[in-house]
Amino acid sequence: MIELLLVGIGTGNPEHLTLQAIRALNSADLVLIPRKGADKADLANLRRSICAEVVTNPATRIVEFDLPLRDRTNADYRCGVDDWHDAIAEVWSDTIRSEVSGDGSVALLVWGDPTLYDSTLRIASRLQPAPSVRVIPGITSIHALAASHAIPLTDIGAPFLVTTGRALRDTGWPASVDTLVVMLDGDCAFQHLDPAGITIWWGAYVGMAEEMTLSGPLLETAPRILEARGQARERIGWIMDVYILRRDSA
Structure with missing residues (x-):
């Protein structure tokens, strides 16, 4: 065998x-x-x-x-x-x-x-x-991303959800969870969210020599991510990225 x-x-x-x-x-x-x-x-x-x-x-x-x-x-x-x-x-x-x-x-x-x-x-x-x-x-890229940004994945006693860009784009933010980890997102689904009260921690080529990271309020950071992502893809020819979204809890 x-x-x-x-x-x-x-x-x-x-x-x-x-x-x-x-x-x-x-x-x-x-x-x-x-x-x-x-x-x-x-x-x-x-x-x-x-x-x-x-x-x-x-x-x-x-x-x-x-x-x-x-x-x-x-x-x-x-x-x-x-x-x-x-x-x-x-x-x-x-x-x-x-x-x-x-x-x-x-x-x-x-x-x-x-x-x-x-x-x-x-x-x-x-x-x-x-x-x-x-x-x-x-x-995983999830752990490497959180380590690069030096942040915990969860708030105290709170869950987080790992999902795909396709699911986030098609169904929106899932109920009853304030932290999302988004993978396999070729279309930057965060563009389809209301950015108010949302923070993003993004990384591409995490763990590799080409690693690049950006973070901050989604409203301000999304355009920077789109620009950096486009330039990196053109320069390298491919891209692997992952990001964490966290919205202010009520």
Whole structure:
């Protein structure tokens, strides 16, 4: 049986790797590195750099593969994502079969933590034959963002909600919660909120050398974020960002 190691690697900073993650990578027979096209070559380069720094086992092989692109023309978002995950699972299965004969362990380096807004576990469940799966947790962009701003995620005794930009844009601010963490937001959904009484803590490339952060009242800070985000995307070619919103409690 193949053992699949899903290794959380934090947000791009090799110092975010835990000792457990380093041991897992060195125990693997094979480490897979996905390539996502020229515009996201930095992501593959970071994975290569991490492996070069921490993988010291000469028996561990590193193999790269091209990740299928998602069809963004499909009007049915969930259907489009399901088709994409099927295609990725097929590539994983073919690559593992061609590189590992019989039993063995295969590691994948997952941004942040494999259990939070990441589809690696869902894709792994589609592999044939089904592997055994072991998850090694990693530092999330949420924790790295709060640390960069030196703020607590919660008020005393109060909850917070992790959501997506799509959900915030389509349904507005959820009831009964004053703090939101917003991920996967390509359209800056905070623009659709009444900014009165809301503070934002925003970060892009959190934990990486390119990290940039902004914070303040939403009314004043939103235009600065939009400008900085646009410039960064044009300069680097891609962007990963996350933000915390907190409204004044009654």
